[in-house]
Amino acid sequence: MNKDQFLSRRKALLAGAAVLGAAGAAGAAQLLAADPGSPVRSAAPAAGAQANRLARKPSAYRLQPIAGYGPVRRGPAPTLVRHEPFLRVAGRGRTMVLTFDDGPDPRYTPEILRTLAAHDVHAMFFVCGEMAADNKDLVRRMADEGHVVGNHTWSHPLLTRLSRSAVHSEMERTSDVVEDACGERPVWFRAPYGAWNRAAFQIGADLGMEPLGWTVDTLDWTAPGARTIESRVMDGAAPGVVVLGHDAGGDRSQSVRALREYLPRLLDSDYRITVPRRQYT
Numbered sequence: 001m002n003k004d005q006f007l008s009r010r011k012a013l014l015a016g017a018a019v020l021g022a023a024g025a026a027g028a029a030q031l032l033a034a035d036p037g038s039p040v041r042s043a044a045p046a047a048g049a050q051a052n053r054l055a056r057k058p059s060a061y062r063l064q065p066i067a068g069y070g071p072v073r074r075g076p077a078p079t080l081v082r083h084e085p086f087l088r089v090a091g092r093g094r095t096m097v098l099t100f101d102d103g104p105d106p107r108y109t110p111e112i113l114r115t116l117a118a119h120d121v122h123a124m125f126f127v128c129g130e131m132a133a134d135n136k137d138l139v140r141r142m143a144d145e146g147h148v149v150g151n152h153t154w155s156h157p158l159l160t161r162l163s164r165s166a167v168h169s170e171m172e173r174t175s176d177v178v179e180d181a182c183g184e185r186p187v188w189f190r191a192p193y194g195a196w197n198r199a200a201f202q203i204g205a206d207l208g209m210e211p212l213g214w215t216v217d218t219l220d221w222t223a224p225g226a227r228t229i230e231s232r233v234m235d236g237a238a239p240g241v242v243v244l245g246h247d248a249g250g251d252r253s254q255s256v257r258a259l260r261e262y263l264p265r266l267l268d269s270d271y272r273i274t275v276p277r278r279q280y281t
């Protein structure tokens with residue numbers, strides 16, 4: 001590859017990132033942007049980092065356009081390796097995202113699904129592979145009812161203490177079981193405990209997933225009472241906020257009860273509860 005070809009490839013990568021970065025202006029799709037208040041970099045330097053990585057490491061992405069015969073391959077854009085998770089959504093108006101981690105759990109997930117359906121809203125479920133394997137019907141139901149099923153690793157370990165191959169196994173097996181349950185592999189992942197590292201970002205990107213963190217932590221796993229969970233959500237409510245809750249991992253009856261209260265209150269406050277979409281070019 002000569003210098004010009006490399007530069008145009010790099011430009012294309014940066015242009016792709018700009019689409020994601022300009023999420024707020026896109027309007028139609030609820031794309032994500034990193035938290036502008038956080039001390040992290042925007043999408044553009046990440047794209048630059050990706051371009052550098054591609055330049056150093058030969059890969060199918062880089063070799064493909066060199067041949068020069070026929071059209072450039074079309075398909076999902078390669079997932080950029082990020083340096084931080086998305087922490088909020090960029091969008092117009094009062095948009096919020098509700099996320100539920102660690103499930104599915106047949107004791108709590110069905111009631112959460114029922115409440116979401118009663119209000120006709122969609123949420124994200126970051127499932128653990130070992131829970132999903134035992135409850136494939138619930139994973140299928142999540143997808144069938146329009147929710148986004150994300151990858152939350154197989155056994156909920158602290159990824160920062162694992163080898164790369166162990167991280168890969170934790171994430172890939174979970175994507176496999178989700179695909180088996182609902183026919184599609186997850187395109188979002190979330191590190192247990194929010195403990196991200198470079199391996200998690202790289203392997204997640206290799207597996208075609210974007211990292212999603214959260215803005216408001218309900219701390220529902222500490223069982224502070226349904227009213228407290230409800231007030232944490234209402235106090236934290238703001239445009240672009242991603243809420244973290246749990247539908248498994250212990251007694252989550254407070255989380256179930258709290259959702260029944262705060263969801264109609266959010267809707268009454270004119271929040272639109274939605275799920276993010278990935279942008280493919």
Ligand SMILES: [Zn+2]
Nearest residue numbers: 101102192193
């Ligand atoms: Zn978790």
